[in-house]
Amino acid sequence: MSWGRHIAPGQDNRKLPEVQVVISPLHPTRNSPCLAVLQALEDGLKRADADPSVKAVTICGENGKFSAGADIRGFSSPNKQGLGLGPIVSLIERSEKPVVAAIEGIALGGGLEVTLGCHYRIAHVQARMGLPEVTIGLLPGAEGTQRLPRLIGVPAALDIITTGRHISASEALKLGLVDEVVEENTVEAAIRLANRLIGQPLGHRRLSLKPVPKLPNMEAFLTEALVKVKKRAQGCLAPELCFQAIKAATEQPFADGVRKERELFNILLTSGQAKALQYAFFAERAVEKWTTPSGASWKTASPQPIRKAAVIGLGTMGRGIVTSLVKAKIPVVALEQDLEYLNTGRKAVMLLLEREAMKMEQGGQTLDFNNPARLQFAVDFDVLRDVDLVIEAVFENMALKKEIFNKLSRICKPEAFLCTNTSALNIDEIASVTSRPQQVIGTHFFSPAHVMRLLEIIYGRHTSPTTIATAMQLAKVMKKVGVVVGNCFGFVGNRMMFPYVQQAVFLLEEGSRPEDVDQVLEDFGFKIGPFRMSDLAGLDVGWRSRKDQGLTGPTLAPGTSARQRHGYRYSPLPDLLCEKGRFGQKTGKGWYQYEKAGGRTAKPDPWIHSFLSEYRDTHQIKTRFIDQEEILERCLFTLINEGFDILAEGIASGPEHLDVVYINGYGWPKHRGGPMFYASTVGLPNILAKLQKYSEIHPDVPQLRPSAFLKKLVAMGNPPLNDWMSYLHRQSNKL
Ligand SMILES: CCCCCCCCCCCCC[C@H](O)CC(=O)SCCNC(=O)CCNC(=O)[C@H](O)C(C)(C)COP(=O)(O)OP(=O)(O)OC[C@H]1O[C@@H](n2cnc3c(N)ncnc32)[C@H](O)[C@@H]1OP(=O)(O)O
Numbered sequence: 232m233s234w235g236r237h238i239a240p241g242q243d244n245r246k247l248p249e250v251q252v253v254i255s256p257l258h259p260t261r262n263s264p265c266l267a268v269l270q271a272l273e274d275g276l277k278r279a280d281a282d283p284s285v286k287a288v289t290i291c292g293e294n295g296k297f298s299a300g301a302d303i304r305g306f307s308s309p310n311k312q313g314l315g316l317g318p319i320v321s322l323i324e325r326s327e328k329p330v331v332a333a334i335e336g337i338a339l340g341g342g343l344e345v346t347l348g349c350h351y352r353i354a355h356v357q358a359r360m361g362l363p364e365v366t367i368g369l370l371p372g373a374e375g376t377q378r379l380p381r382l383i384g385v386p387a388a389l390d391i392i393t394t395g396r397h398i399s400a401s402e403a404l405k406l407g408l409v410d411e412v413v414e415e416n417t418v419e420a421a422i423r424l425a426n427r428l429i430g431q432p433l434g435h436r437r438l439s440l441k442p443v444p445k446l447p448n449m450e451a452f453l454t455e456a457l458v459k460v461k462k463r464a465q466g467c468l469a470p471e472l473c474f475q476a477i478k479a480a481t482e483q484p485f486a487d488g489v490r491k492e493r494e495l496f497n498i499l500l501t502s503g504q505a506k507a508l509q510y511a512f513f514a515e516r517a518v519e520k521w522t523t524p525s526g527a528s529w530k531t532a533s534p535q536p537i538r539k540a541a542v543i544g545l546g547t548m549g550r551g552i553v554t555s556l557v558k559a560k561i562p563v564v565a566l567e568q569d570l571e572y573l574n575t576g577r578k579a580v581m582l583l584l585e586r587e588a589m590k591m592e593q594g595g596q597t598l599d600f601n602n603p604a605r606l607q608f609a610v611d612f613d614v615l616r617d618v619d620l621v622i623e624a625v626f627e628n629m630a631l632k633k634e635i636f637n638k639l640s641r642i643c644k645p646e647a648f649l650c651t652n653t654s655a656l657n658i659d660e661i662a663s664v665t666s667r668p669q670q671v672i673g674t675h676f677f678s679p680a681h682v683m684r685l686l687e688i689i690y691g692r693h694t695s696p697t698t699i700a701t702a703m704q705l706a707k708v709m710k711k712v713g714v715v716v717g718n719c720f721g722f723v724g725n726r727m728m729f730p731y732v733q734q735a736v737f738l739l740e741e742g743s744r745p746e747d748v749d750q751v752l753e754d755f756g757f758k759i760g761p762f763r764m765s766d767l768a769g770l771d772v773g774w775r776s777r778k779d780q781g782l783t784g785p786t787l788a789p790g791t792s793a794r795q796r797h798g799y800r801y802s803p804l805p806d807l808l809c810e811k812g813r814f815g816q817k818t819g820k821g822w823y824q825y826e827k828a829g830g831r832t833a834k835p836d837p838w839i840h841s842f843l844s845e846y847r848d849t850h851q852i853k854t855r856f857i858d859q860e861e862i863l864e865r866c867l868f869t870l871i872n873e874g875f876d877i878l879a880e881g882i883a884s885g886p887e888h889l890d891v892v893y894i895n896g897y898g899w900p901k902h903r904g905g906p907m908f909y910a911s912t913v914g915l916p917n918i919l920a921k922l923q924k925y926s927e928i929h930p931d932v933p934q935l936r937p938s939a940f941l942k943k944l945v946a947m948g949n950p951p952l953n954d955w956m957s958y959l960h961r962q963s964n965k966l
Pocket residue numbers: 259260261299300301302303304311312313314315316317337339340341342344363364367370371372373375493496497500513516517
């Protein structure tokens with residue numbers, strides 16, 4: 232048996248072995264000249280085909296990775312790369328010599344499509360595969376939508392292509408996507424297989440020649456599948472076009488299906504949604520490279536290892552945070568204020584973990600949590616002496632948080648990090664009661680904390696770069712997206728949300744109904760509108776905060792106008808609902824009515840409609856019809872306006888940060904790229920003009936007054952989003 236040797240495409244191979252190993256050239260690097268590497272793959276294949284001493288071919292990747300697919304940056308360059316990958320896949324398939332793919336690491340997108348042209352596929356046990364094009368607003372454009380259904384059937388292909396999920400080698404084997412899974416050297420195993428295949432017929436292995444496996448009820452299946460795909464897509468075009476391409480495979484010969492795939496691919500390639508999703512892909516990676524105005528940076532700061540953590544408070548947030556830590560295999564101590572709360576918290580955590588374990592089992596993984604070395608429950612702070620990091624998640628009350636942090640500062644070892652999950656409180660004030668403010672940081676999780684990907688990481692005046700790096704590392708280990716932001720009331724996410732929710736409530740005062748406002752924002756693509764969201768989170772949460780701020784409740788000065796605070800417009804509507812016990816889902820009534828307390832199905836409530844009408848009569852507000860455009864603009868443009876202030880104040884180091892926060896924590900539709908990206912597509916002059924218009928109509932709403940930074944960018948000629956921050960300190964003589 233002869234052995235192949237790894238040759239890079241384009242290399243001169245005077246002594247070619249019997250099995251030639253061609254390195255798959257699609258693994259992206261920042262500046263990969265994609266067209267050149269495609270050419271190299273083609274050349275390598277042609278050389279192998281033409282050389283009589285080569286009897287078989289193996290295709291593998293470089294450095295243990297098969298391929299991450301096409302270079303995504305290339306899709307927005309004028310010289311669109313990727314063009315011509317389909318014909319190369321066909322070339323592989325047509326080869327008269329057996330071609331075996333050796334899949335190590337990852338085979339994604341165009342990388343997996345290359346393997347579908349191969350006659351056999353061998354994967355390493357730890358390899359992951361997928362066609363994630365849909366997640367960047369595209370579809371597999373190298374004939375993958377036509378070959379995959381032929382290989383693994385329509386239901387499985389539809390699932391993989393329309394979700395873009397990665398699958399493990401063992402799942403790939405079960406589905407028939409790969410022929411063999413190996414634990415040892417994959418390339419060697421592929422070469423062995425290639426040797427065995429020499430001289431054997433290949434016709435039956437050419438996927439383009441195979442029919443798509445029939446289903447007894449294909450038409451009904453596809454009709455039902457389309458409904459599901461559209462529902463999940465929430466306005467995103469790519470999943471539906473992926474569906475259309477697969478449907479074409481079930482109805483048309485291979486060549487016609489490929490033509491359809493190409494046509495649909497071109498529609499997506501030039502769509503705004505693909506640009507937005509590709510922006511979001513890179514934004515998520517850009518925020519990993521954090522910096523602060525004082526010069527701290529990911530480049531120079533090193534994270535400390537977290538071998539054991541603690542969570543204080545096992546309420547809504549604490550239980551999800553414990554679950555995330557256990558899933559990340561970090562031993563946790565979970566602490567409550569007394570045994571009764573502890574037992575309730577323990578039951579809730581165990582339930583979450585059982586559910587997570589079940590989900591993980593389906594993917595062939597296990598979750599070990601019934602081991603006291605991994606998860607311990609306690610009421611005594613003394614157990615915190617040896618932990619490396621504590622996450623506090625007690626009630627949102629400054630006095631209580633300070634009491635806890637003071638205690639932690641005395642009990643925990645000197646090098647331990649102290650994190651607070653506050654939604655809006657001042658990190659510096661919390662840190663001030665400790666003897667280690669440099670190790671205090673905000674770690675703002677989102678509900679449900681074991682599901683939501685966002686972790687807002689808030690540094691205070693004294694927080695050290697090591698502490699920031701450690702929190703970022705923790706986010707990564709918990710498979711969350713950490714976004715480093717500065718300290719201000721509400722940080723980034725909640726601060727931008729306040730004006731959005733405020734406008735939504737003002738719209739009710741003026742004539743809208745909760746379901747009208749929610750519908751407009753859900754049609755825009757939000758998973759859930761502001762009133763459904765408020766009912767879900769509980770109206771009492773905001774009420775407590777407003778009482779603490781003296782905006783409502785017993786501390787309010789007598790004679791304060793019902794609809795004004797500090798000279799600005801205020802709506803008491805949410806307070807009035809809370810006074811009536813309407814806290815949302817938990818009480819069965821809020822902005823909507825529910826079937827019972829704890830019910831989930833929101834139904835418009837006639838009581839709210841007449842309550843709003845009485846309220847308007849009481850305050851002599853003339854009810855008017857408010858159209859969808861005004862609802863959308865007032866809610867979104869105030870949120871965006873706040874974003875510009877946040878950027879100007881240096882609370883976030885770029886618009887990508889705000890967008891990543893909104894996509895991952897607030898249900899902003901990813902195919903719109905985040906609020907700041909959206910603003911760039913609407914055009915800053917348009918946003919400014921609308922804010923000016925609404926601000927003139929509502930002069931008592933400061934949130935409608937255009938941000939100085941927004942005005943400056945417009946005066947500077949509406950530069951592209953990537954350049955915004957460079958204008959922050961430039962002088963403008965047009966203002
Ligand atoms: C006008 C004429 C058109 C006519 C067309 C007709 C013919 C059609 C032919 C088209 C051919 C289409 C081919 C194919 O179908 C399309 C594709 O392949 S699209 C790409 C699909 N692949 C992906 O979406 C993978 C994306 N990447 C990931 O999921 C992850 O990065 C990873 C690979 C799982 C690795 O994850 P991690 O280890 O966590 O690492 P990072 O994510 O941090 O990544 C490290 C670094 O790499 C950059 N990067 C990763 N993948 C890509 C990529 N595909 N392109 C560009 N850059 C990539 C990432 O940004 C990081 O960069 P850094 O931040 O370090 O600068």
